Amino acid sequence: MNFKAELVACFGQPVAENPTGVMQEAAFAAAGLNWRYLTVEVPPAGLSDAVRGARAMGFQGFNCTIPHKVAVVPFLDELSKEAKIIGAVNTVRREGSRFIGENTDGKGFLRGLTQDAQMDPAGKRVVLLGAGGAARAIATELLLAGVAELIVVNRSVDRVAPMVDDLKPYGPIRYVPWRVHYEVRPETDLLINATSLGLYPNVDWMPDVDLSRAQCLVADAVFNPPVTKFLAAAQARGLKTLDGLTMLVYQGVIGFEMWTGVKPDEGVMKRTLLDAMVKS
Ligand SMILES: NC(=O)c1ccc[n+]([C@@H]2O[C@H](COP(=O)([O-])OP(=O)(O)OC[C@H]3O[C@@H](n4cnc5c(N)ncnc54)[C@H](OP(=O)(O)O)[C@@H]3O)[C@@H](O)[C@H]2O)c1
Incomplete structure (x- = not known):
């Protein structure tokens, strides 16, 4: 028996209208993974404590959104080549006890460009x-x-x-x-x-x-x-056109792959996101 879920999160402010958690939780469920995605309001002054808390609680990683994408950099152990060039992080993944900053926004765009368009x-x-x-x-x-x-x-x-x-x-x-x-x-x-x-x-x-x-x-x-x-x-x-929802889904897909090492059901993620947007 294992009643402990693996944790990831989104730190931002404001964050309540961010639909990423709904999309990721649907993908965890579809993949049969006992993982939870917490959407957490973190003010700028609390970011350092939030990252320390995530370390202490063994989070597998987290997303950063406004206003933390640049501010989070000093609290991480390493940045990917792309995140270093961009100067901002939207996804953090854990490697052992280290937090690595990544940026999946451009990668999500590129995956839509090559795969869908x-x-x-x-x-x-x-x-x-x-x-x-x-x-x-x-x-x-x-x-x-x-x-x-x-x-x-x-x-x-x-x-x-x-x-x-x-x-x-x-x-x-x-x-x-x-x-x-x-x-x-x-x-x-x-x-x-x-x-x-x-x-x-x-x-x-x-x-x-x-x-x-x-x-x-x-x-x-x-x-x-x-x-x-x-x-x-x-x-x-x-x-011909390529929409921003495709980029948003793929940046989430890439984050999911980085955290879990598993390929998620992209269709479930896109449908869940569209549903969440229609309802909100
Ligand atoms: N699909 C996805 O996965 C995804 C991911 C990230 C962001 N986004 C979307 O991408 C968009 C940009 O986000 P961001 O984070 O890059 O925002 P940002 O850093 O605030 O940049 C906004 C950009 O829009 C320009 N702009 C704003 N109002 C304008 C106007 N009236 N006329 C001309 N240019 C104007 C700004 O030009 P100035 O420099 O002249 O102000 C700047 O280049 C947002 O809609 C966001 O939701 C989508």
């Missing part, structure tokens, strides 16, 4: 809208995957210039300040919205881009709603 990013020309945390994670993975060109388009130069400087050692990246609407050229293979434009409740907002000559795959990091106004506009032009 069937696009190998190597040699592709990419336009990335945004220079926040999600954009950094996606840009890092795309550069490591060998894209031919990565143009980052962002409103504030103050944010995009340091990001491009940091990532230059890893591949052909440059930025364009977002002044008026950005015209996507026919030779672009992949266009990604990694800004928060279109995120619920501002569902009528969308990036100011001209798609009239575009022939690319259009992806969105925004997952709520799953079909954003931006993706709907691309679909209306006959362009």
Whole structure:
């Protein structure tokens, strides 16, 4: 008999509306694992104690969300290569008594790109809208995957210039300040919205881009709603699309694999997440 469950968690503030726990618990149950995922409100001043508590209680790992993705770094024992480049951690896994910081946001995007959209990013020309945390994670993975060109388009130069400087050692990246609407050229293979434009409740907002000559795959990091106004506009032009819900599910799938060493039922995770979003 073993009545002890293995524990993982999400530390964030606010965290109550984060649906990751519902998705992970459904996957644990489907895999027959006695694991629990706790969604825990942790204020910035409590983060160090929360990580010490997780160590003391033998947690297998945890997710970090706003505002802890950068702040958690000093409390960890090691970072993966990607998390080091990105400078932020969204998933922590345990190796013996050590906590290793990982970043699965960009990896989740890449898995959706290769598995669902069937696009190998190597040699592709990419336009990335945004220079926040999600954009950094996606840009890092795309550069490591060998894209031919990565143009980052962002409103504030103050944010995009340091990001491009940091990532230059890893591949052909440059930025364009977002002044008026950005015209996507026919030779672009992949266009990604990694800004928060279109995120619920501002569902009528969308990036100011001209798609009239575009022939690319259009992806969105925004997952709520799953079909954003931006993706709907691309679909209306006959362009293929990849939604942010796919990225969210795959970053969770990768976290699950890192923690348990088991491949989860991806269908269960996606359906549970969609259900949770419809109900909320
Ligand atoms: N699907 C997933 O798994 C996943 C994972 C992580 C994040 N996300 C989503 O990705 C989006 C970005 O998240 P984040 O963490 O990167 O946010 P963030 O760090 O706050 O960055 C926000 C980005 O959006 C831009 N932006 C915001 N309002 C804008 C406007 N009115 N016009 C032009 N640009 C605007 C910002 O530009 P400035 O620099 O000019 O302010 C910045 O580049 C969110 O919707 C989040 O939910 C999805």
